Amino acid sequence: MKRILASIAVAGGLAAMTAAHAGEIVIGQMTDRTGPTANVGNPVGDGAQDYIDLINSQGGINGHTIRLVEVDNQYKVPPAVEGYQRFKSEGAVLVGLFGTPITQALTADLQKDKIPATTPGFGTALAADGNAFPYLFPAAASYWSQAGAAVEYAKQQMGGLKGKKIAYLFYDNPAGREGLPVLRKLSELEGYTLNEFPVPAPGIEMDNQARDIARRFRADFVISHLFGRAPSVQINALKRAGFPLEKVVSFVWGASEADVAAAGGFEAAEGYAGLQFAGVGDDFQVRRDIKAMLKAQGKEARESMSSTVFYNRGLLISALHVEALRNAVAANGGKADVTGTQVRDGFHAIKDFSLGGLLPPLNLGGGDHEGGGWVRVFKVTKTGFEPATEWFKGYRDVVFELIKEESAKMKN
Amino acid sequence: MFHRESGYYKTTYASDSALYPLPIARFTVAGFAILFFVVAPLLVSSYYLTILNLVGIAIVGALGLNILVGLTGQISIGHAAFMSVGAYTAANLATRFDLPFWITLPAGGLMAAAIGIIVGFPSVRIKGLYLAISTLAAQFIIDWIIVHTPAISGGFQASIQVPRPSVFGIVLDTQRELYMFILVTAVLAIVIALNIARSRIGRAFIAIRDQDIAAEILGIDVRRYKLMAFAISSFYAGVAGVLYTYYSGVANNEFFPLVVSIDYLAMVIIGGMGSVLGAIFGATFVTLLPIAIDLFMTAVGPYLIEDAGALSGIKSHMRLVVFGGLIMFFLVVEPEGLNRLWLNIRSYFRVWPFSY
Incomplete structure (x- = not known):
């Protein structure tokens, strides 16, 4: 019991240190880097991170930086539940989920907290129906x-x-x-x-x-x-x-x-x-931009970039997040303090977004949260x-x- | 008030059978009760209540496995499957018949207990590793049956949305409300487990664990008690499964894969087999440690590695390494688990400073 209290005290101190700052938008991103789907989770996580770095290096969204909080859920439900609450306590207005059981476990909470989440490639096919699941965005073919x-x-x-x-x-x-x-x-x-x-x-x-x-x-x-x-x-x-x-x-x-x-x-x-549901291969402008950014920062391109199928899906996830946030910030008069509901409307406003051919022309408005089911x-x-x-x-x-x-x- | 035990002065049966014979133990328990029932829900933020909730559910599951593995000396690698049975039983009752949680919670436990008795039958004839394999089979068979029976699993997705529990018209859907729900269940589970251990049943379990032939000669019906151990253990697992279902609002078989069974076995072994406190320590340790390591590395990591992307990869792998390393460390320091470590500390301070 003392152990619990001690770790609560320690963890409390840590959380206080990392609370959201003004002019900063927080995205919670789940990955599976060490669980049964780690072969997918690592490149997807890297792709999602690199895209956010790219946007931040280009000045962020309307001057606001994006902070990506990543939690490795190991494809298990308890760490995912804990991770989601951590996102919330850090002020995340948008969550990228990873894993079907995790999506199932958090659907009710997301709805209650009014925080939109993306679930490309997993979760239930029914989530395509935006009226039934207003805060879930598969955004890729179920x-x-x-x-x-x-x-x-x-x-x-x-x-x-x-x-x-x-x-x-x-x-x-x-x-x-x-x-x-x-x-x-x-x-x-x-x-x-x-x-x-x-x-x-x-x-x-x-x-x-x-x-x-x-x-x-x-x-x-x-x-x-x-x-x-x-x-x-x-x-x-x-x-x-x-x-x-x-x-x-x-x-x-x-x-x-x-x-x-x-x-x-x-x-x-x-x-x-x-x-x-995302383009395969190296021949995309966004991948060239990321390589240029890494080079300018004196870093090597990640090994996972060569796993283009999954890495590009990571780019898809973050690109959708950034687009939704852009729309939400624009609707909020350019300020960073957007709410979950505004971000949801930001998703709805995504129209013919294709990220230079990496994605199909996605439209998330009109009640189809799957964006058409393109492959x-x-x-x-x-x-x-x-x-x-x-x-x-x-x-x-x-x-x-x-x-x-x-x-x-x-x-x- | 702070005086310690000296001699044996019990003059009534009531004082002899008291759960906590010493005043200091009663005060400690009362202190923890106030801490967890009053202070924690009022002062602790909802994020940390989430962690307590996960720990609470794990405690219920670990207590059950502890009765089977720690007290009775049988082994089960199918614990998660029984959780799954409890989860789907409660989910079906709650959605089809609109039954409240105070029916579905015990019903989930009872169904799991019934299945547990069936799965426990091999234990009548086989022991040790052989039993481990037969319960491993149960894990897969139960999983398969649930997924392939739409009447149980609720359709092709094998998941059933369950409304959150409600008490006197209040829907328990915030972390704080769910915390009270889980806390009350966990406390009941702890009290029952403490009493099982020191009743006739518990002593029969221990006799079977220590030497089953001797137990039979003493007049214990070994078969009956072994099956009873499976039933009680599965009941606890079923209840934990129902708690998961209400906690996340959905019953899903993917919450309970084989690796969860292994996790629970790890909790019992790390905590210290055969003691209730050990199961609590083990459940707390196994649930909390990865989170604590992760939070620690999230806070310290950026000072060591600048590249956020590289950090998140290293962080998750380091978590596994540190977690495994700490388990090994604690088991090397004290093979009998965290509970023994605690008892050592306690008996040191009991006579401190006159420890000779």
Whole structure:
């Protein structure tokens, strides 16, 4: 008990030292640098930090500096709950979340405290409905939109879906299963046969599923939704089973540089395609600006910059935050003391924001907090990722109808 | 008033069975009660109450595992799964039947206890590592069943939004209100655990832990008590799960992965197996230490490393290193855990300054 008190006293002193200053805007950013998704969390965290540094080096927002408070939640709920309260005590008006369970755990509190949060690539698909979740901004394609887009891509590749066989290879947890309602509904509408191939945790063994897909079910196309080490295992398992990688499209967490490297490099994984909600690669103005800034400060570019898939998503997160804050500060007469509700309206005011092609043209107004559910397919070539499509949305009407149905169910 | 014990002068049964026979112990407990019930909610800021809330929930869970691992000598790596059972039971009752927390809280515990008895059955025949593996299986089986049964999990996302608890029409949704809710539950859990340990049941548990054949010869129904230990332990886990659910407003199976089971086992071992105070120390230590390290490094770090980006990476990894290092340090200094460390300090000062 004494231990508790002593640490409270120590921690109290520390918190007092770091309280918000005037002319400063505080963003709370969660990451997972040491937990099960650390391979994502580190580059995402670095990207988010570097973008804020870039904005600050250019004079901040209307002269106000942005302070990024980062908390590593280790993909666990208790540290995230603690971290969120720390953000609040430091005066954060905007929170970047990380992790689906964390999003679930904080949704009620965010709503009550009127603090907007971004959840790109995780959380519930229902959060796209801005009326049901006014303070959550997925701002990137949810699993439902990804499912719609994957089917759209399969349709383009095969030139029609009638009578085709599609295999859904997914990690058997709630996030993995989330694509199912859309895929099932679309199979009724489009007349393809859907077969589901769950992969149990930890997802490092899927030769059975791959053989089943290639030999027994004889799938025409594979849509896969895997996490962690599973995507790289999948690439090799499908190859061993003799299934062509050109007929595979992965959801957003299954196609990064790390996955390809673990599968044996770009040559080995050639043809494998993945959906992305932020641009992939190095050829973007914002990345050049960051490199120039680091050089001017005499620092080396971070290693994580070469993990472009995830690093660019970190840039996306902070870029959205900065845009929302810019709009909020402008609406507040240029002063830094914006409230959470003003920042929420700042998100709503984001219009056709694309960060020099790194993002799809995002619009977060009009009740669609997903910003349209845009994705772009990037294909593995011998030398790296190449875009295989433009930014597109798949079956937006069907997906949004499902969202409305489900969120209506929740209210009852 | 500050006089210490000398000799054995108990003349009534009541004084013999008092939980705190010494006045100084009663004053200390009263002091802590005032501190936590009056001073903390009035003076402590909402951020630090959050930390106390997390500690409180962890204490409830750790007390339960301590009864199983520390008192009865059985092992369970499925503790988090029982929390999950409690969470979903309460969430379903609260959302489908609009039941208040004072029904859902014990109901979540009872459901977890029922599942705990089933999972505990192998303990009748197997011990030690074998039992560990069978409870590990339970962790995955329970998780799988919850996720794949929409009737339990509430749909494809396996998460159920639960309204916050309310008392006399007041919805407990600030950290301060939830603090009182968790504090009362945790205090009840502590008092019950203290009394279990010194009742017939607790003594039977200890007899089984020390030598199960001898316990059987003494007339203890080993099977019954082992299953009872599983039931009580799971009840506590279930209650902790319900607390999590009300605390965050949602029941979600991803709150309770395997690593949480390991965390609770760590709390019991670090705190000191078999003592209630040890479980409290352990839960406090394991919950608080990473936060304290993080706050410390956030404050000190900028003076050591200028680059904020690099700092946040180093900080999180250092936290793991320091956390692991401190656990090793404390266990090397005192293998029997924090509780023994505390007892050593206490017995030193009990006779101070005449320590010869």
